[in-house]
Amino acid sequence: MAPQPLTPEETEQALSGLPHWTTDGDSVSRSYSLAGHLPAAAMALHIAAIQEELNHHSELTLGYNSLSVTVNTHSVGGRITELDIALARRIEQIAPGHGAS
Numbered sequence: 001m002a003p004q005p006l007t008p009e010e011t012e013q014a015l016s017g018l019p020h021w022t023t024d025g026d027s028v029s030r031s032y033s034l035a036g037h038l039p040a041a042a043m044a045l046h047i048a049a050i051q052e053e054l055n056h057h058s059e060l061t062l063g064y065n066s067l068s069v070t071v072n073t074h075s076v077g078g079r080i081t082e083l084d085i086a087l088a089r090r091i092e093q094i095a096p097g098h099g100a101s
């Protein structure tokens with residue numbers, strides 16, 4: 001069954017438990033700072049593995065010492081769903097291990 005888009009209120013509620021994650025109404029996103037380029041790339045690879053496990057994929061932007069994540073759910077026309085929130089929570093769990101802040 002297709003996931004249901006969250007209402008703006010449901011999105012805000014979910015993001016209240018995900019500090020530093022924001023929404024523009026169409027997606028949820030967060031940028032991380034890391035110790036350098038290779039640590040940022042390593043975190044990107046780790047996120048890619050999680051995304052394959054969840055079959056849910058964000059847009060990742062790798063910078064010199066930063067990594068930005070933006071995600072919404074394509075299958076419901078680019079709306080925000082629980083799948084996006086679940087991915088954000090998983091990324092938050094691995095971020096400290098990469099020294100990401």
Ligand SMILES: C[C@H](O)[C@H](O)[C@H]1CNC2=NC(N)=NC(=O)C2=N1
Pocket residue numbers: 055056057058071072073074075076
């Ligand atoms: C066929 C496959 O299940 C779909 O294309 C998956 C893959 N990853 C996805 N990622 C995201 N962000 N949204 C989707 O709707 C989505 N759908």
